[in-house]
Amino acid sequence: MGEDRNGDKGGRPLRRPVETTRSEKGRAGKGRAGKGRPAGSAPRRSGPDPARRAQDRPSSNGPSSDGTESSRQPSGPAIPPTVEARQLAPDVRAELSTLDRATADTVARHLVAAGELLDEDPEAALAHAQAARTRSGRLAAIREAVGIAAYHCGDWAQALSEFRAARRMGSKSQLLPLIADCERGVGRPERAIELARSPEAAQLAGDDADEMRIVAAGARADLGQLDQALAVLSSPAPDPSRTGSTAARLFYAYAETLLALDRPADALQWFMHSAAADLDGVTDAEDRIDELA
Secondary structure (H helix, E strand, O other): OOOOOOOOOOOOOOOOOOOEOOOOOOOOOOOOOOOOOOOOOOOOOOOOOHHHHHHHOOOOOOEOOOOOEOOOOOOOOOOOOOOOHHHEOHHHHHHHHHOOHHHHHHHHHHHHHHHHHOOOOHHHHHHHHHHHHHHOOOOHHHHHHHHHHHHHOOOHHHHHHHHHHHHHOOOOOOOHHHHHHHHHHOOOHHHHHHHHOOHHHHOOOHHHHHHHHHHHHHHHHHOOOHHHHHHHHHOOOOOOOOOOHHHHHHHHHHHHHHHHOOOHHHHHHHHHHHHHHOOOOOOOHHHHHHHHO
16 A cells, blocks of 8 residues: 555554653654554564564573572663652552562653653663563553553564553553554454454444554555455544544545545545644654645
């Protein structure tokens, strides 16, 4: 569907690992990875090198090479001194209450740092999220944070594994659209379509339902099924009066699909709707308008 824009524009669902309590300078859906990919473009597969990631991953306490117990604390990236545990959302802080106080404080600060870095440096955000997981990998919020950061890095396999783990641990977030998009990323668009047609997906509403439609349409386009992709995005018909990040990405995906079907005039109209809805700058719709005008 059109040119491969390397996953940087368009409409994949994106969320911050954890919400902080203070005003954030960025939003999920912005930044290098945040603009999402067009619904019909192949997902970016150039995430961090797996071998390098394994070497850089924070180490946990355990036996050393000589069989003795290591006294080192788990490693991880330095946390900026301005980052405080109290910036973490209350519900996530409550989940950390099962940890000892010092560990909970460190984990919370790593999660806050991950959220703040996600837009500008997703790989650094991933390092912080992984450091939190090293200290406590049995909490849903932490596994979800790693998944979101890996997703922003384009590491679909790791993101998929972490999202599944978070769901098993009882995550209260709606992760199904993200899981489906990761299935696209690892080359299984058919599986993404199955998830989009599942009973669980049928229960989605509002923005979550729209995010799933974007993913399902992209999976159809991955398979060359452009008419089906348009049908997914057309039911229900998009409402051009809507605004917000999800609406902007939905309209963008609709425009991309129309363009791939050789309907440039209609595509231009929907890129204009996307630009009007895009209050937070999550797409490059204005650039696409210039290209087609």
